[in-house]
Amino acid sequence: MGNFTSRAEARRVAVEDPGDVSALAGGSWPPYNRAEMMKIPVALRRIAALGVSAGTMPEQILSPRFLLWRLRELVKLFNERAARHKSETSWSLTLPNNKTVRFPLDDPSAVVFKQMAGEFSPYYEKGLADYLIAHLEPGDVFVDVGANVGYVSAIAASTGAVVFAVEIQRELISQIEAMATMNEFDLVRPLHMGMSSGSGLSSMWRTGINFGAGLEGETVRALQDEPRSIADDFVPMMALDDVFVGEAMRPKIVKIDVEGHEIDVLAGARRLIEERKTTFIVEYHAHLIPLFDRSADDLTASFGTDGWIWSQLMDDGLVRISGMDDVQPDERDPNPKLVFEPV
Structure with a gap:
């Protein structure tokens, strides 16, 4: 203006x-x-x-x-x-910043998530919640790649951060929108898309749970070039570097939880990684990465040891690591969260 x-x-x-x-x-x-x-x-x-x-x-x-x-x-x-988005049923959670967030329970996916989260005390993914609340401030940009029902997005939004909730499952977008409406999180921006190494359309399963592992990986094209198939759906894919361009849009933190697809997401963030101004929190799915012909070495190769601090995020905080051999098993979290912080 x-x-x-x-x-x-x-x-x-x-x-x-x-x-x-x-x-x-x-x-x-x-x-x-x-x-x-x-x-x-x-x-x-x-x-x-x-x-x-x-x-x-x-x-x-x-x-x-x-x-x-x-x-x-x-x-x-x-x-x-x-x-x-008025919901007759919901559940709530009080975070360590004393903010209470509400989540709708009018969808089977939300009910399943609530049951899973209820098995943890004081709350699900405590280490991640504590980390985000400690490191995000009002106006920061947070990107939640693999937002699911919006649980982590809600935690980030409670800090006043701008949240881009990226989710490939169309049915879950309405759940994220409902969560944002119930809590007046007006800066939560749901995006029905996926992140990968480039831009294009990828097919995904319509039946069962649509894991990120159901997506095409490196080439970002349809697993089968058959748009007439009623067994498959299609979702737009973008690279982080192509979406978050410019100083104002640069994420302070990117969280990646994409069921084995994490290495391709990082491949689409080369510029952000080279700029070394964004922290990446990556949920490592050792059992699913081989589906994309990837390995643990491919994950760590995305970040050099020069200019980056590697850690594993546990419930009680960060534990420094120098490589994947240092990652500790955690019975509360079978998919370890790895944090790559720029120096």
Whole structure:
């Protein structure tokens, strides 16, 4: 809006020159949360008090009338989502940051997940939850590759981070949206897609549980070039490097849990890895990686020891490792979580 490179710059100019309508409008839009959204009418009244009408404002400035219309439509959207995703049954969890998050229970997948999570105390994937809460701040970008019903996405969202919840199972997208609506996590952005080494369409099983292992790996093309098959579905695939481009979109943390497909996801993040500004949390599925003709060495080859700290994430924190031989068995987590932090 205007000639400002960021909303922060517009706000600074608005403080220095309260009569700058361009800065006043640019510092108010877009809102980052509901509290900011409710303050926009105040900014519009200030603009009106300056005697600036929609017809006299510069073309590059959003008019007060247009901003007010956008605001009304935004409120309407939130209300419609609340009505659409209203759930009679749910379960809740209090996190170590004292935030309570709710999850819907109106889908069989959500019920199964809740039963599994209930076997852990004080909560499922405690080490991961503690790590995200300690390292994410409001405005950080978190990418949840393999979001499932949105459990980890909810934990990340509780910190105020922007969450991209990537999930290949179409049926689970509505569960993620419902979770976000119930908790007013307006910065959770569900994406029905998969991540891989490149972009294209991959086929996946329609029957049973659609593991990431059901996807084509390196070539990112249909397992069978047969779109007429009713036994298979198709899902768009993208590389992390192709999606998260630019400083503002660079993830602070990427979590990868894709049932054996993790090495191909990392292959699509070469630029992010080379930039060494993103932490990767990888759930390692030793029994599924061979399905993609991969090995543990392929996983560690994605990260050199120069410039990276390797650790295993346990319930009580990080344990430094120098290679896959150092990974400790964990009866509470058969698929170890490996953390690669840039120095």
